[in-house]
Amino acid sequence: xxxxxxxxxxxxxxxxxxxxxxxxxxxxxxxxxxxxxxxxxxxxxxxxxxxxxxxxxxxxxxxxxxxxxxxxxxxxxxxxxxxxxxxxxxxxxxxxxxxxxxxxxxxxxxxxxxxxxxxxxxxxxxxxxxxxxxxxxxxxxxxxxxxxxxxxxxxxxxxxxxxxxxxxxxxxxxxxxxxxxxxxxxxxxxxxxxxxxxxxxxxxxxxxxxxxxxxxxxxxxxxxxxxxxxxxxxxxxxxxxxxxxxxxxxxxxxxxxxxxxxxxxxxxxxxxxxxxxxxxxxxxxxxxxxxxxxxxxxxxxxxxxxxxxxxxxxxxxxxxxxxxxxxxxxxxxxxxxxxxxxxxxxxxxxxxxxxxxxxxxxxxxxxxxxxxxxxxxxxxxxxxxxxxxxxxxxxxxxxxxxxxxxxxxxxxxxxxxxxxxxxxxxxxxxxxxxxxxxxxxxxxxxxxxxxxxxxxxxxxxxxxxxxxxxxxxxxxxxxxxxxxxxxxxxxxxxxxxxxxxxxxxxxxxxxxxxxxxxxxxxxxxxxxxxxxxxxxxxxxxxxxxxxxxxxxxxxxxxxxxxxxxxxxxxxxxxxxxxxxxxxxxxxxxxxxxxxxxxxxxxxxxxxxxxxxxxxxxxxxxxxxxxxxxxxxxxxx
DNA sequence: ATTCAATGTCATCTG
DNA sequence: CTCAGATGACATTGA
Numbered sequence: 001x002x003x004x005x006x007x008x009x010x011x012x013x014x015x016x017x018x019x020x021x022x023x024x025x026x027x028x029x030x031x032x033x034x035x036x037x038x039x040x041x042x043x044x045x046x047x048x049x050x051x052x053x054x055x056x057x058x059x060x061x062x063x064x065x066x067x068x069x070x071x072x073x074x075x076x077x078x079x080x081x082x083x084x085x086x087x088x089x090x091x092x093x094x095x096x097x098x099x100x101x102x103x104x105x106x107x108x109x110x111x112x113x114x115x116x117x118x119x120x121x122x123x124x125x126x127x128x129x130x131x132x133x134x135x136x137x138x139x140x141x142x143x144x145x146x147x148x149x150x151x152x153x154x155x156x157x158x159x160x161x162x163x164x165x166x167x168x169x170x171x172x173x174x175x176x177x178x179x180x181x182x183x184x185x186x187x188x189x190x191x192x193x194x195x196x197x198x199x200x201x202x203x204x205x206x207x208x209x210x211x212x213x214x215x216x217x218x219x220x221x222x223x224x225x226x227x228x229x230x231x232x233x234x235x236x237x238x239x240x241x242x243x244x245x246x247x248x249x250x251x252x253x254x255x256x257x258x259x260x261x262x263x264x265x266x267x268x269x270x271x272x273x274x275x276x277x278x279x280x281x282x283x284x285x286x287x288x289x290x291x292x293x294x295x296x297x298x299x300x301x302x303x304x305x306x307x308x309x310x311x312x313x314x315x316x317x318x319x320x321x322x323x324x325x326x327x328x329x330x331x332x333x334x335x336x337x338x339x340x341x342x343x344x345x346x347x348x349x350x351x352x353x354x355x356x357x358x359x360x361x362x363x364x365x366x367x368x369x370x371x372x373x374x375x376x377x378x379x380x381x382x383x384x385x386x387x388x389x390x391x392x393x394x395x396x397x398x399x400x401x402x403x404x405x406x407x408x409x410x411x412x413x414x415x416x417x418x419x420x421x422x423x424x425x426x427x428x429x430x431x432x433x434x435x436x437x438x439x440x441x442x443x444x445x446x447x448x449x450x451x452x453x454x455x456x457x458x459x460x461x462x463x464x465x466x467x468x469x470x471x472x473x474x475x476x477x478x479x480x481x482x483x484x485x486x487x488x489x490x491x492x493x494x495x496x497x498x499x500x501x502x503x504x505x506x507x508x509x510x511x512x513x514x515x516x517x518x519x520x521x522x523x524x525x526x527x528x529x530x531x532x533x534x535x536x537x538x539x540x541x542x543x544x545x546x547x548x549x550x551x552x553x554x555x556x557x558x559x560x561x562x563x564x565x566x567x568x569x570x571x572x573x574x575x576x577x578x579x580x581x582x583x584x585x586x587x588x589x590x591x592x593x594x595x596x597x598x599x600x601x602x603x604x605x606x607x608x609x610x611x612x613x614x615x616x617x618x619x620x621x622x623x624x625x626x627x628x629x630x631x632x633x634x635x636x
Numbered sequence: 637a638t639t640c641a642a643t644g645t646c647a648t649c650t651g
Numbered sequence: 652c653t654c655a656g657a658t659g660a661c662a663t664t665g666a
Contacts, residue, residue: 473644496653521655524654524656525646525656526643526644526645527656528657528658529644529645532657533643533658
């Protein structure tokens with residue numbers, strides 16, 4: 001509750017600042033005495049209550065989270081702050097009255113309804129004691145408050161009454177409140193015309209000033225120019241450099257008038273809907289987190305929980321409910337997942353072994369899938385499958401396997417060290433993570449011969465992949481024909497030391513050695529070709545994506561260029577018009593008007609404006625230089 | 637019969 | 652120099 005009070009208080013202060021910025025005088029002292037100041041959904045800039053309270057107090061500290069820079073709440077915050085800055089910098093007071101009116105219509109609160117709600121709220125005895133005093137005190141302060149208070153109450157789209165409580169009634173009353181809001185606003189317009197007049201007068205003054213600033217300068221005598229005109233003309237001093245530099249601003253200016261027109265309404269409508277719902281839901285989530293943290297000790301209707309639910313239901317109309325509920329659902333999911341994570345971390349030791357097995361299986365699957373993306377692993381796995389998937393060869397291999405084993409035995413009797421060195425290596429070393437659980441348990445694998453082991457692997461893979469048996473490759477047939485106890489796959493994948501030992505100690509003929517070397521080379525090259533093609537395809541896909549992004553960038557640059565050209569031409573026309581206007585009022589030493597075709601205005605950096613005779617050579621050179629530049633631009 | 641994509645193979649280069 | 656890998660070019664194969 002302390003946070004809430006501080007939140008409201010800070011919000012009130014910020015909103016007071018906001019009101020003062022738009023010309024409304026607010027007596028702050030009268031509000032500060034009441035804790036339940038309106039919950040302000042607007043932001044007052046860097047010191048906004050929106051920043052201070054929700055994120056730092058609740059997220060960073062209470063919930064232990066850190067706000068991500070791309071957090072949607074932050075997006076909303078910065079967006080709203082930007083809008084507010086635009087409103088400040090707008091300098092177009094001509095729109096102020098309408099906006100303020102819209103603000104009032106939307107916001108001006110129903111003090112009565114609020115008060116009624118506040119009095120209705122305390123059905124919960126726990127909150128009643130806490131809230132009623134504050135509300136009464138606040139209502140006392142509000143009673144007879146002027147325009148400023150109405151505004152501030154207004155902005156409490158999430159009203160403090162909600163913070164205290166009852167949601168169902170709140171929901172049902174929302175529509176009525178809105179209607180009453182309009183009525184009360186009208187009443188207040190009647191009762192407080194001075195406030196509105198103050199706004200309109202100030203805005204009218206600003207408008208007048210703007211009109212003066214935007215109008216053409218008064219008739220000139222000589223070269224004495226008014227400061228504004230000098231400023232304006234000085235802007236043309238560095239014409240080419242200024243225009244591109246301010247293109248972004250120009251774009252904003254050209255594209256934003258609509259948003260300016262509705263900026264304050266947006267500040268109410270949009271913030272009252274989506275943004276408000278977002279903030280309300282986020283707060284609800286934040287409060288929910290706090291309430292969950294304290295749920296064990298607090299009663300079910302703890303103030304925080306009620307506040308969260310209040311804020312949640314506060315979202316008002318159906319659309320709000322949809323938005324807020326969905327978003328809140330997201331937050332709740334987030335909270336639920338956090339809770340689950342905590343439980344998992346705490347109960348890690350009690351996890352069901354079956355679940356661990358499943359997880360292991362998933363991990364293995366994932367590992368194998370990942371291995372597909374790898375170079376050697378993918379090729380190796382595929383190589384394992386390809387020779388093993390030929391049932392015919394395995395039928396032969398079965399018979400051959402026994403023969404091979406006998407041969408191996410004989411070999412081992414010949415050179416035990418050599419055979420041992422062969423069999424120290426096996427594909428298991430490469431695929432231990434995959435195959436370790438498949439063959440070792442089988443009785444066939446008890447024989448320590450690599451051929452038997454490989455036969456077991458083949459059978460294992462065959463049982464999994466009997467659907468489409470593949471024929472043995474030519475090299476596989478050749479190796480089998482040689483009667484070696486190794487498959488082509490083994491020859492390809494065994495370490496080079498083992499392969500060299502195999503060549504040396506098998507008493508192979510020269511043609512056999514060449515064949516085995518070719519088999520090994522072809523096998524490795526086959527895998528290398530597969531990897532190479534895969535990389536090539538990946539590179540093509542990446543380049544296609546890059547091309548698309550570059551095309552998008554190119555389109556954006558073209559649009560920006562068109563925009564710049566339009567702005568440049570518009571500024572040039574404005575400059576010409578202004579020059580003509582000036583030359584109409586400028587007289588030479590004989591009192592004759594100057595011909596704008598023969599003279600031009602030159603604006604120096606210090607603000608001085610000089611009339612210079614226009615020379616054809618300069619204009620030609622300038623044109624020539626421009627054409628050269630354009631040609632240069634076109635070349636690349 | 638032709639086309640085309642996938643795959644295998646060879647030659648060559650590089651580390 | 653050998654080996655492993657990468658890659659272009661060509662051949663083969665199957666749909």
